[in-house]
Amino acid sequence: MKDIRNFCIIAHIDHGKSTLADRLLDATQTVTEREQKEQLLDNMDLERERGITIKSHAIQMDYSLNGQKYRLNLIDTPGHVDFSYEVSRSISACEGALLVVDAAQGIQAQTISNLYLAIEHDLEIIPIMNKIDLPSANPEEVADQIIDLIGCKREDILSVSAKSGMGVPELLEAIVDRIPAPEGDAEAPLQAVIFDSVFNPFRGIEAIFRIKNGQIRKGEKVKFMATGKTYEADEIGVLRLNKEPRSFLGAGDVGYIISGIKEAKEVKVGDTITTVERPAEEAVSGFEDVKPMVFAGIYPVDTEEFEELRGALEKLRLNDASLTFEAETSAALGFGFRCGFLGMLHME
Template identity: 75%
Template sequence: MDNIRNFCIIAHIDHGKSTLADRLLERTQTIKITEGQMLDNMDLERERGITIKSHAIQMEYKHNGQTYILNLIDTPGHVDFSYEVSRSIAACEGALLVVDATQGVQAQTISNLYMAIEHDLEIIPVLNKIDMPSAMPDEVEDEIIDLIGCKREDILRASGKTGEGVDDVLKAIVERVPHPVGDTKGPLQALIFDSVFNSFRGIIAYFKIENGEIRKGDKVKFFNTGMEYVADEVGVLKMDMVPRQVLGTGEVGYIISGIKDATEVKVGDTITHVNRPCDKAISGFQEVKPMVFAGVYPIDPSEYENLRASLEKLQLNDASLTFSPESS
């Protein structure tokens, strides 16, 4: 556990979060960047420059002869996803606060920053885009100091585009972010912070283990829904999923257990063992409340079942979507 660092990146839309994440992945030789942002893999994300889907990815970084495992838990970049962001933040011990040197601190940075401070995360301020001609590093540093009360020397200057300062960011993650703490021998308690749908394998849930360990083949229970499953596969998330026999306290990974129904996996739920359950769920779970309402129907009535199936798939990728079929 001492060599694990779980962190997220907090930034306003278009402040260079995904580009900086790419540089971290490149510098740790996790991936070779081919085109565009590697973590933003939806067409809409690339077109709009907004991260919609959160991702988790593991990097390995050598520092002072030790190998550290860095888990970047990417958060959605839009304020509408505040609950999903809060669960991603709850799975971390530290956060990079990325601020654009040309635009300064903006509203959304502040709202997510307060959420991170509530969860006692170690905040590492990073001034991004310092290579831009219109950058105002000194003025923006003053804004950051006013916002979080840090020292000027704590602020790292970097550029996601040129790669300048990226090594300092990696070093700061290792040195400043605390390692996860938990009871390795206690009952399993893992926080689900995201889920994705795979047409062959069903729903894949991403989690961070707070206490205990999970093994392939374990019988597990999702606390808030009460559903029980067998862990067909567990593993860690690199650019692809890498199966493992066992995952321990503080680790971030995925579980595949052949779940087909979207409503059974809820972001913020707790995974525990059937035989040796934990006493209580990890706090902070809530049902997502809808904000926008719409009635949707197919022009051709024969497409009704297709529409319903498609909405169910969409619900897997976006926990905040709820729908109920009606006939009129």
């Protein structure tokens, strides 16, 4: 566990989170030149088309410093306020956060709100000024803003250009030096928190979790505490660019589990996984329920497609726990759903 570092990248919209993640992946040689492309972690078509991050993405990197090997788990997060629920889930799986600030624009609204989320979870904050090679950059002014906001020293702030890769080696050293290793008891009963889930049409639901205490082995019987259902761990592993199966994961690791779950209702984000043989006494405290801000009625064009729409919404909710919906009827439109969203962009 001493060699693991879990951290996420938080910043305002378009301050360069996903590009910085690309440079970190290049510097640690996680990605071969052939697989390399811009904003590599943004794998949804919608994210590529708009150039924004919507889902959080986790990936593991290997890094060596002074002859010791480290495993870095990076989680890239979205910047828009509509997706702040994603950010809060990612933060709960980390011990540190890279706070990225654009050297031309300075500190903005989403910088501050994401920072407060990180401080609530007692994360170690590493302040970074990005885009310092821009002609309009104001590094001194922005550095003063950051010092006022977090109360750090001037020499703690790292200057980076995510586009050219300048300053990235120093950043990797700072991650290893400043972010604490995860705490947890490898001998205790298993407690793993699910912070994301993905629907795979061939293999059922993949739950992505972070182990707080204990360890999990392939083929072991596991229990999801919120629903009380038990499954066999058909496959567990770590998230590289592609999934890499492992036979064993221990405390502090971030990984995925595939256990042939078909129904979206059976996996709740924020749920705790434990083993059937030695169950944990209590679940890890989860996330607060989210309050929707924007409501929209969604109706099928043909009333016979009502069940298909319900299935599609359930699969969507699996991937995005902040979506709420309930059935409703209308005299003019027939049967449909009333859906709640966190903002106008989220609704699109």
